[in-house]
Structure formats: C-alpha cells, structure tokens
Amino acid sequence: MRWLLERGGPIGRFSQSVLLTVPEGAGLPRLTDALQAVLDHHDMLRSRLTPSLELDVSPVGRVHAADLLDRRDVSGRSGTDDLYACVAEEFDRAVGRLDPAAGAMVRAVWFDAGADRAGRLLLVVHHLAVDGVSWRILVPDLKAAWEAVAAGRSPQLPPVATSFRRWSMALGRQARTPSRVAEAELWRRIADAPRAPLGLRPLDPDRDTAATTRSLRLTLPPETTGPLLTGVPAGFAVGAQDVLLTGLALAVADRQGSPHVVLDVEGHGREELAPGLELSGTIGWFTSLYPVHLDLEGVDVRDALAAGPAAGLAVARVAERLRELPDQGAGHGLLRHLNPDTAAELAKAPTPAIGFNYLGRFSAPGTAAGEPWAFAPESSALGAGCDPGLAAAHALDINAVVHDTAAGPRLVADWAWPEGVLTEPEVRALAESWFTVLTALVSRAGSGAGMSVAGLSRDELDELTEGLD
Structure with a gap:
C-alpha cells in the first residue's frame, strides 16, 4: 500500500x-x-x-x-x-x-x-x-x-480469524525485530547487483503513465502448459514459479547479453510472520513486492535455450537464489517501508526495470457456463482498473495466470510497457523468447534429464556449473 x-x-x-x-x-x-x-x-x-x-x-x-x-x-x-x-x-x-x-x-x-x-x-x-x-x-x-x-x-x-488491523500491527512489530533488521544486508547486496539497462530511456513518472502504457497478450497452449506446471517442477524438484522465472531470466539474459537479471517479483504476501496469525478468511491487500537478482553467470544461455544440460543448471541457479529469500521476500517491504532505520537506505536502490507477477490458477471465464456465481463469459469486457495519470511501476510488467479451460490449462501472459521506453516488436520478441524457453524446459524435463536442487548448497551448485562448463 x-x-x-x-x-x-x-x-x-x-x-x-x-x-x-x-x-x-x-x-x-x-x-x-x-x-x-x-x-x-x-x-x-x-x-x-x-x-x-x-x-x-x-x-x-x-x-x-x-x-x-x-x-x-x-x-x-x-x-x-x-x-x-x-x-x-x-x-x-x-x-x-x-x-x-x-x-x-x-x-x-x-x-x-x-x-x-x-x-x-x-x-x-x-x-x-x-x-x-x-x-x-x-x-x-x-x-x-x-x-x-x-x-x-x-x-x-x-469467521475471520485474524483481522487486517491485527495483521498490520504485527507487520510493524516484525519490521523492527533483530532478525529482520539483519536481513537488510541481503537486500543491499541485491540493490548493488549489476544490471543491464532495458529500454530506450529511464522511466519518467510524469511522462510514463497508465495512459501511455501499451499491452500485449500471449497464450501458451495446453499441451505445453500442462507439463510446465507438473512435469517440469517435478523433474527439477522446484516450484512452478521457479520454472517461470527461470524461463524469463534466460530470455532476458539472451536479449540483453548479460547474465545478471534483476527484477521485482510479486508474492501473495500472506506469510506466517508471527505466531497465531490465520489469514485464510481475511480480505485485504497483502501482496508483497521484492527485488530478485537472478545470477546466470557461468550458464550457457544458448545451450539452455536449445534444451541442453544448461537448462537444468539455470533452474538450479534460479531456485537457489529464490531460496535465499526469507519468508518469500516479505521482509523487503517491511524494511523498506515500516522500519525508519532501514527505509532510507533501501529507498535509494534503483527500481528494477522488470516486474513479474504469477497469479496462480483460476477457472477461465465462461468455463462453467451458466453455473451461478462462476466468472461470466463477458468478463473480458472489464477494462483496466487504473487512473490514466498513475505513474508506471516498471519499464516492463509481466502478469501471468493459468486459466483452466475445457481443453486444459493455458498460461496467459500480459505484457505492459510505457510507449517510448520500449517498442511493441521488442516486447513481442522477448515474450515469444520466454515461451520458447519454457517449451525447452518442458522438453528437457520430458527427456528425463531433470536436476533436483533441493538441499544443494551454493558450493555444490558452483561445482555443477564447473562440470557443465
């Protein structure tokens, strides 16, 4: 908020x-x-x-x-x-x-x-x-x-077990605990990570607004989305979001020519940050937002794009980076906004050029045609709930969701960018590259060449990197 x-x-x-x-x-x-x-x-x-x-x-x-x-x-x-x-x-x-x-x-x-x-x-x-x-x-x-x-x-x-007020007060206390304050060093390192510029120019909040934002939607078919959500995570022993972010990191690294990809990631934010909090029945805006440095140094990006052994290494590297973040990254917002001792320094960090949000799985509008209280077929008539003058958050925002349809699950990705910062052909090329990488990961996992990263240390991952080099 x-x-x-x-x-x-x-x-x-x-x-x-x-x-x-x-x-x-x-x-x-x-x-x-x-x-x-x-x-x-x-x-x-x-x-x-x-x-x-x-x-x-x-x-x-x-x-x-x-x-x-x-x-x-x-x-x-x-x-x-x-x-x-x-x-x-x-x-x-x-x-x-x-x-x-x-x-x-x-x-x-x-x-x-x-x-x-x-x-x-x-x-x-x-x-x-x-x-x-x-x-x-x-x-x-x-x-x-x-x-x-x-x-x-x-x-x-x-019943609503935990009110939003109680949750909010718990956040304020949590932001000042010694263990949370110690986490600030992690976010400083991410802020200092190398990053390649994206777009023709930096964002201008007065110029780059919702009114100047353009959008593009691509959909991955069920024959790829299905195994992407099941076989690939199982084959590599990671979560679905790990796979999606790996594909995005590889696509961005390939386009920008740098192995360092820094982006903002949104999470549901309903983490168990303190004992006794039960949020399964609470309505409110809990979303967390945190920067991530996806370091692909030493990964052969072109080999990964071709579903080679480097694809497994890329998944391992990304999963390891995400695993470093306590409480799914929720601590960044606490220290950035609710602790005056850490807020000022973290506020100086440059905003990542890319924002990513995976919303999870929902029934597609119209799937349960005629069934009361289901999403109506005309849901696509709903526009964007946004003020034209609201400043753009990132040079590029990706919102992904899986729609369960009668034909199977489909990954729907909406890409948004301010006109003048990026062009439609640039965004389309990157979006298509992401889907290409995700398809390659499906192929790699389907070949039985997955790689479990559960429990691996950073030293062990580095050894894997050396072995593939």
Whole structure:
C-alpha cells in the first residue's frame, strides 16, 4: 500500500473487479442483503483512506449496500455484443465512483436479465481493500450469503480469524525485530547487483503513465502448459514459479547479453510472520513486492535455450537464489517501508526495470457456463482498473495466470510497457523468447534429464556449473 502511495499520480480508480453469473431472478433486495452481509463481515470493505495515509474502518452497519449496488435492466438484450457493451459501460461508471478518501471502496451492478435468464453481477473493489487471493474468499462468501437470504435465513459466514488491523500491527512489530533488521544486508547486496539497462530511456513518472502504457497478450497452449506446471517442477524438484522465472531470466539474459537479471517479483504476501496469525478468511491487500537478482553467470544461455544440460543448471541457479529469500521476500517491504532505520537506505536502490507477477490458477471465464456465481463469459469486457495519470511501476510488467479451460490449462501472459521506453516488436520478441524457453524446459524435463536442487548448497551448485562448463 505504501508502495502505491509513493508511485505518483492519482489512485482513485486503482481497483480489481469480477463479473459473476447470478441465478435467474436473483432479485435486487436479496442481492442487497447478501452484499450487506459481506460488507459487515469484512472490515476492509468498509475502510477509508485518511489524510494521514492510514486506513480507518467504519463500524458494522455504517456502509449501506443499497447505496453501492445499482440495477441495470438487460432483459431486452439478447445479443452477446450488446451485453458486452453494456458491461463495459457500467464497469467504467463503477470504477469512476470509487473514492478511497471518502470510504467508497466498493461498487456493484446487477445486470437483471429477467426472471427466466441468468443475470450478471459486477463487483468493483478498490485495490487498497482487496487482492487476488481475497476474491477466493469474497466470492464464496457472497454466494453463501445470497443462498441464505434466498432461503429466508440470516447469513452465517465463516469467521475471520485474524483481522487486517491485527495483521498490520504485527507487520510493524516484525519490521523492527533483530532478525529482520539483519536481513537488510541481503537486500543491499541485491540493490548493488549489476544490471543491464532495458529500454530506450529511464522511466519518467510524469511522462510514463497508465495512459501511455501499451499491452500485449500471449497464450501458451495446453499441451505445453500442462507439463510446465507438473512435469517440469517435478523433474527439477522446484516450484512452478521457479520454472517461470527461470524461463524469463534466460530470455532476458539472451536479449540483453548479460547474465545478471534483476527484477521485482510479486508474492501473495500472506506469510506466517508471527505466531497465531490465520489469514485464510481475511480480505485485504497483502501482496508483497521484492527485488530478485537472478545470477546466470557461468550458464550457457544458448545451450539452455536449445534444451541442453544448461537448462537444468539455470533452474538450479534460479531456485537457489529464490531460496535465499526469507519468508518469500516479505521482509523487503517491511524494511523498506515500516522500519525508519532501514527505509532510507533501501529507498535509494534503483527500481528494477522488470516486474513479474504469477497469479496462480483460476477457472477461465465462461468455463462453467451458466453455473451461478462462476466468472461470466463477458468478463473480458472489464477494462483496466487504473487512473490514466498513475505513474508506471516498471519499464516492463509481466502478469501471468493459468486459466483452466475445457481443453486444459493455458498460461496467459500480459505484457505492459510505457510507449517510448520500449517498442511493441521488442516486447513481442522477448515474450515469444520466454515461451520458447519454457517449451525447452518442458522438453528437457520430458527427456528425463531433470536436476533436483533441493538441499544443494551454493558450493555444490558452483561445482555443477564447473562440470557443465
């Protein structure tokens, strides 16, 4: 959250959204009561950004669902394009009504298709109150609340074991512990790592904004995505994110001609940083962001690209680097933003040119066609929840997600960059190179030539490097 407030530019529209299929004749009163139950249950949905840049939570019952939920009659609209246009129009209007300073963190629109057709429910929540994992809590809670209301019962939602307030206070204490302060040396080393420039010029926060950002989407087919998520991690004894970052590091190293790749990585941030914290039912923005130095010194990048033995070494090197980071990198944000003794020095570190975020696996919109409370087929009509004047975070941002479809899992990668810093052909070449490397890793693991890196020391990895040289 502090990272967002430091970026520069407006943040009123900065949000996440879902479009859900809802039962026929869902009814505005029942949807309102269900949304009210969710608002009362989850504190962050009732929060307000104060002038002192703190979040103040309103008491239960103070925020009224009836003021947040609109109805749009689409009963006479049968064409798909017509509904898409209607959803896009209402999405833009809902996002424009968000105002964190006024406590307007949530907007919703019910697309009423009539008593005999499934409607749609749009939920827009400001990013200060929600993250990607939160939707796995929020949507089931909303479904359960509506089903209770429809059955004439009072909604009884699963308890929230740890409030976001308690979590936030724990972060402040954790940032000052001796073990966490000692971790600052690790982040200093990463800040000092060599890095090659990316793009035609440095980022300019006044010039490089969301309005000047361009995007590109590439999709990896199921026949490659499937083994990429299963066989490759198993073959190399690493996680799926290790594999994705290895492929990206090799692609970037090949394009920039340097074995040193430094990038920002996003994590879910819900780490067990203190005893007694249980976040499985808590809504809020927990995301962590931390720099990583992926050192491929001594790795034959061209051999790795061709699915040679160096591919296994690259996976080992990247996994070893990621394994060095305590608590999945969550400590960087603590020391960078919540400890005044370490914040100033870490703030001087240059921002990595590349940002990477792997969101995990979700059912693709429309996969469960017609099933209530599933992602609706028209979800692609939702635009970007972002203010045009918000400064770009990186020269290049990659957001990857796996969509489970009827044909199998597909890796979908969205690439975004400010116009004038990079060009579309440059980004496309890098994106295609990443997919080529991931395909090579699938081939390497499929040949039975994987390499387990679990438990290997840095000296042992160096010996492997020498052996392959």
